[in-house]
Amino acid sequence: xxxxxxxxxxxxxxxxxxxGILVSFLLIAPTGVSPYKAFGVLFSGAFGISGKVWxxxxxxxxxxxxxxxxxxxxxxxxxxxxxxxxxGQYVFxxxxxxxxxxxxxxxxxxxxxxxxxxxxxxxxxxxxxxAILKVKLGVNEIISSIMLNNIATxxxxxxxxxxxRADSGQKAQSAVLPQSIWLFxxxxxxxxxxxxxxxxxxxxxxxxxxxxxxxxxxxxxxxKAPLFAxxxxxxxxxxxxxxxxxxxxxxxxxxxxxxxxxYHRVMTGFSSGLGFDGLSVAxxxxxxxxxxxxxxxxxxxxxxxxxxxxxxxxxxxxxxxGVLIALIIFFVAIENVYRPYVDKLYSKxxxxxxxxxxxxxxxxxxx
Amino acid sequence: MNEVFxxxxxxxxxxxIRLATPIILxxxxxxxxxxxxxxxxxxxxxxxxxxxxxxxxxxxxxxxxTLGQMHPILATYLGIIVAMIFGALMGWFFAWxxxxxxxxxxxxxxxxxxxxxxxxxxxxxxLFKQSGTWSDAxxxxxxxxxxxxxxxxxxxxxxLNGYNFxxxxxxxxxxxxxxxxxxxxxxxxxxxxxxxxxxxxxxxxSVNKVQHWALISSGAMACLGGAFLSVGxxxxxxxxxxxxRGWLGNAAALFGFNNPGGSxxxxxxxxxxxxxxxxxxxxxxxxxxxxxxxxxxxxxVILSVVSYKARMQKSRNALH
Numbered sequence: 001x002x003x004x005x006x007x008x009x010x011x012x013x014x015x016x017x018x019x020g021i022l023v024s025f026l027l028i029a030p031t032g033v034s035p036y037k038a039f040g041v042l043f044s045g046a047f048g049i050s051g052k053v054w055x056x057x058x059x060x061x062x063x064x065x066x067x068x069x070x071x072x073x074x075x076x077x078x079x080x081x082x083x084x085x086x087x088g089q090y091v092f093x094x095x096x097x098x099x100x101x102x103x104x105x106x107x108x109x110x111x112x113x114x115x116x117x118x119x120x121x122x123x124x125x126x127x128x129x130x131a132i133l134k135v136k137l138g139v140n141e142i143i144s145s146i147m148l149n150n151i152a153t154x155x156x157x158x159x160x161x162x163x164x165r166a167d168s169g170q171k172a173q174s175a176v177l178p179q180s181i182w183l184f185x186x187x188x189x190x191x192x193x194x195x196x197x198x199x200x201x202x203x204x205x206x207x208x209x210x211x212x213x214x215x216x217x218x219x220x221x222x223x224k225a226p227l228f229a230x231x232x233x234x235x236x237x238x239x240x241x242x243x244x245x246x247x248x249x250x251x252x253x254x255x256x257x258x259x260x261x262x263y264h265r266v267m268t269g270f271s272s273g274l275g276f277d278g279l280s281v282a283x284x285x286x287x288x289x290x291x292x293x294x295x296x297x298x299x300x301x302x303x304x305x306x307x308x309x310x311x312x313x314x315x316x317x318x319x320x321x322g323v324l325i326a327l328i329i330f331f332v333a334i335e336n337v338y339r340p341y342v343d344k345l346y347s348k349x350x351x352x353x354x355x356x357x358x359x360x361x362x363x364x365x366x367x
Numbered sequence: 368m369n370e371v372f373x374x375x376x377x378x379x380x381x382x383x384i385r386l387a388t389p390i391i392l393x394x395x396x397x398x399x400x401x402x403x404x405x406x407x408x409x410x411x412x413x414x415x416x417x418x419x420x421x422x423x424x425x426x427x428x429x430x431x432x433t434l435g436q437m438h439p440i441l442a443t444y445l446g447i448i449v450a451m452i453f454g455a456l457m458g459w460f461f462a463w464x465x466x467x468x469x470x471x472x473x474x475x476x477x478x479x480x481x482x483x484x485x486x487x488x489x490x491x492x493x494l495f496k497q498s499g500t501w502s503d504a505x506x507x508x509x510x511x512x513x514x515x516x517x518x519x520x521x522x523x524x525x526x527l528n529g530y531n532f533x534x535x536x537x538x539x540x541x542x543x544x545x546x547x548x549x550x551x552x553x554x555x556x557x558x559x560x561x562x563x564x565x566x567x568x569x570x571x572x573s574v575n576k577v578q579h580w581a582l583i584s585s586g587a588m589a590c591l592g593g594a595f596l597s598v599g600x601x602x603x604x605x606x607x608x609x610x611x612r613g614w615l616g617n618a619a620a621l622f623g624f625n626n627p628g629g630s631x632x633x634x635x636x637x638x639x640x641x642x643x644x645x646x647x648x649x650x651x652x653x654x655x656x657x658x659x660x661x662x663x664x665x666x667x668v669i670l671s672v673v674s675y676k677a678r679m680q681k682s683r684n685a686l687h
Contacts, residue, residue, distance in 0.1 A: 027486075030493050082473060133667070139674045140621070142408060142473070146614045147663040147670075154663075158656035276481060283474065317492035322485035330478040336468040 009286050011346050012339065016284075016331035019338075024324045031316050038314060042321075045309025046301030053190045055308055061191025061262070063300035065090070067199040068254035069278025070285060070292040071206055072127075075247030077287045078210060079240050080223040081134060085145035086251040087275025088152030089126045093119035093252030095159060097259040098266040101177040108180040115181070116256055123252015124245040126152070131244035135237045153271055160268055173267035183261035195257035202250060206289040219243050251278070277303075280329050299325055379642055380526055385600060386645075387638020388534050389414065389609075392592030393616020394623065394630035395540055396585035401625040402548070403581035404561040405465060408476035410589045411613025412483030413454055417593025419487040421450035422506065422604045423494075429505050439507040447509075447533070447594045451587040458586025462579040488606050502603030509533065509599045533595040540588065544627035557581065589613065618666045622673055637662055 025035040048055040069086040076083035096119045104111055129148060133139040157172075166175035185193035210216040221229040222236045222243075229236050254274075259266060281299055285291030306321025331338075393410050400407035425446025428435040435442035461479075464470040488498075495501045509531035517524040548554040559567040560577045568574050592612070597604050615637050622636075623629020644658035 027489065027493075084477075133671055133674075137671050137675045138678045139667075139670050140406075143614065143618050143621070144667055144670065146611070147618070147666045150611060150663045151660055154656045154660045158654055158660075161656070162654060276477075279477065280481070283477075317489050317498070319485050319489040319492065323482070323489050326478060326481035326485050330475075330482055333474040333478045334464055334468070334470050336470050337464065 008343070008346060011342055012335050013284060013286065013332065015338065015342050016328050016335065019331045020324055020327035023327050024320060027320065027323060028316065031314075033314050033316060038310060038316060038320075041309040041314055042302070042305035043309075044305070045307070045313075046305030053187055055304065057187045057190035057192040058308075059297065059301045059304045060196055061185075061193070062304055063297045064191070064195045064199050064261075065254040065258050065274060066277055066281055066296035066300050067203065067293055068257070069251050069274055070281030070296050071202060071289060072247040072251035072254070073279045073282035074206075074285070074287050074289065074292055075219075075243050075250070077282055078223045079219050079243040080226065081131060081141050081240060081244060083127070083130055083141050083145050083244065083247070084275060084279050085127060085130050085148045085248070086254075086278045087149040087271055087273070088145070089123040089248045089251035090255040090258075090274055090278075091152040091156050091271045092126050093123040093255030094259045094266050094270060095156060095164075095255075096122045096252070097256040098174045098177070099164060101181055101260070102175050112181050112183075112260065115260065116253060119252045119256030120249035121252075123255065124249035127244045127248015127251065128241060131241050135240055149275060156266065156270060157268055160266055160270075164266070166265070171267060174265045177260070177264045181260060182264060183257065185261065191262050193261050195261040198253075198257065200293070202253075203289045203293050210289070215239075215242075251275075277325070280325060283329060284332060377522075377525060379646055381529070382645070383635070383639040383642035384530065384534065385638075386641040387635045388530075388537050388599075389592035389595050389612050390615050390619060390637045391537050391631055391634035392533075392540070392588050392595070393613050394619035394634040395537070395544060395616075395627060396588040396592070397617045397620035398623065398625040398627060398630045399544065399557075399581050399588075400585045401620055402557050402561045403578050404564055405472060405578050405582060407461070407582065407585055408473060408617060409461065409479040410585070410616055411609055411611070412476070412480035413457055413586055413589035414593035414596070414609040414613045415483040415487055415607070416457070417450045417454050417590025418595075418597035418608050419490070419593075419604055420453045420590065421446050421594035422501075422597040422602070424449035425506050425598050426503055429507070439505070440510055443507055443509055443598050444532070446598060447591065450590045450594045454586035454588070454590025454593075455583045456586070457590075458583040459579065461586070462575075462582040465582070466575040466578055484607050487604075487608075491604065491606070498606075500603055500605045502601075506598065506602045508602050531595075531599050533591060533599045536591065541627050541631045548627060553577070553580070589616075592616070615662070615666065618670060622669055624673070624677070640665065 021039070028035045028038050044050075045055055046059050069090060072086045072089065073084070097115050100115045100118055101111070104114065106114065126148070130139075130141045130144045133144050134141045160174055161172040164174040165172055183194045185191065208216075210219060218229065218234045218239050221232065221234060222239045226236055229239075263270070277299060281292055281296045284299075285293075285295040302321045302324055303318075304321075306316075306318040306324075310316040310320055311318040393414060396410050396413075397407060423446075425443050428445050428449075429439055429442040430436070432442075435445070461472065461475065464475060465472055491501050492498055511529045511531050512535065513529055517528045548557065556567070556572045556577050559570075559572055560574050564574045567577075593609060596608050596612075616634065619633035619637060620630045622633035623631070640662045644655070644661065647653060647658050648655045
């Protein structure tokens with residue numbers, strides 16, 4: 001039964017991806033490029049393994065913050081809060097890292113963990129705001145998180161333009177961090193480094209936390225059956241706040257790792273819709289950490305392929321990548337419409353596969 | 368003293384009304400949906416699409432039809448109507464998905480908002496080869512209307528005169544919605560469906576029909592607000608033109624307890640805050656970011672108060 005459910009989920013996700021690709025074929029048509037060729041270029045721009053820096057490495061590097069913001073959004077989903085404040089948490093985590101990295105004078109082995117913890121704490125605190133507003137006052141979390149994201153973006157613009165500004169040059173940006181605390185990158189210029197391993201580690205920890213610990217059990221119970229949880233003596237408000245703190249902390253860490261491992265400073269326009277991408281990752285990944293990991297790499301690949309492949313070599317606007325992602329989410333959202341057909345197809349497929357399996361067994365027995 | 372007076376000129380008042388109009392329209396759209404018990408968070412995306420469709424339709428009508436070539440202003444009006452029809456169709460599509468297939472509107476809204484911001488930029492780049500802003504010299508802005516009756520009243524007349532059609536349409540819509548909510552059968556049905564759909568269904572009200580109409584008209588209103596941005600105020604389209612006004616509209620509807628009048632004043636308040644921020648930027652040396660933050664900050668504070676009050680009200684009602 002459980003296998004069938006998971007199978008169904010995967011089939012629905014796959015059909016959403018197929019439908020998204022089909023519709024984007026229509027959108028490629030006015031550019032006059034063959035859609036097959038476009039998708040070939042998109043794929044090689046995303047997961048290709050050639051050239052000086054393989055596109056695959058860049059994709060993995062780009063996927064790192066997505067994995068983390070996806071995990072952050074997933075915590076919210078699991079506990080039943082549709083929070084989209086990851087963008088703001090990410091921004092504040094990054095600001096914290098850029099500020100402490102320049103201000104604190106500590107040996108690198110001590111400084112890096114200090115910065116990470118500070119970023120996690122500030123991200124978590126920022127994540128607590130919509131949670132408290134939701135739990136204590138009943139404010140719609142989506143609207144409050146949108147406002148918080150806007151506040152964070154403007155705060156970043158202000159801080160980068162005035163107090164944290166490094167020089168009076170054209171671009172508003174903070175000072176570069178000392179090289180001793182830069183996180184190691186596996187391939188130079190690929191953005192793929194230690195942060196990726198940390199993200200994977202967090203995926204595993206999240207899995208263990210949600211499914212193998214009592215606190216994780218409480219979390220799932222509050223999300224799935226709040227009344228049952230309350231009846232069972234779980235303090236659901238407390239669980240929601242705790243979970244949102246964890247989620248916010250992870251998003252804050254994402255910002256911190258981007259600064260330490262990648263940009264080494266913050267500048268205007270640092271946040272670029274990453275929060276919404278994290279949300280999409282969590283939705284497409286079926287709110288499961290391993291799903292989040294896979295989908296984050298896929299989405300990063302689509303964005304990367306659209307930039308490197310489509311825009312540069314075929315002159316198709318790179319927004320096609322974003323369109324494709326949005327279409328996939330759209331088709332996941334409206335799965336109820338085409339689900340009956342997929343269901344029928346899936347059960348037919350299962351029958352056929354089991355028939356083949358039985359025949360194989362028979363032939364083996366005969367032999 | 369003189370400076371203070373300069374600051375609060377008629378200019379400021381009229382610019383706040385201009386800035387408030389799209390927010391008011393979005394707020395009315397959101398309030399109507401909230402009343403009907405469907406949380407429509409896609410207003411931001413609908414607005415963005417509305418502004419894109421309005422300017423493209425205006426451009427096509429202006430240059431491709433003889434009617435448009437002869438009457439440029441008429442082309443703009445027709446473009447706005449096309450955008451509203453587009454919005455209504457979109458609302459109908461949402462309603463169909465929601466009532467027929469039980470699609471979760473929150474997830475759908477997130478998808479629609481993303482889709483709107485990506486497709487408009489993509490289409491702008493493919494169709495018009497522009498990456499940031501697109502405009503065409505042939506498109507004519509909505510003309511300001513002037514009523515001679517209003518001109519006779521000294522200060523108020525000056526304040527209320529000289530806006531374009533959409534501004535006045537938004538005011539009329541407020542009045543119409545107040546009448547619909549309080550004086551018609553549909554308004555009573557709307558209230559019943561929003562408060563308890565099952566009870567409404569049990570007395571023979573068609574919940575589907577009520578929600579259909581709410582979503583359809585809110586789509587049209589959101590697109591009208593979007594059209595105000597692209598062909599009403601300026602004649603250009605920029606990437607992410609709605610820039611959060613739809614969300615502010617959602618918030619404004621909640622401030623106004625989902626009443627048309629309340630939403631109107633909440634939207635107007637946002638407009639005034641925007642205009643003051645713009646003005647302060649010119650007059651003082653306060654960094655613009657701090658002023659720009661204020662509306663969002665205020666939104667959170669006011670939303671907290673409003674939600675807290677609503678919750679208290681609910682628990683008090685439960686006691687009796």
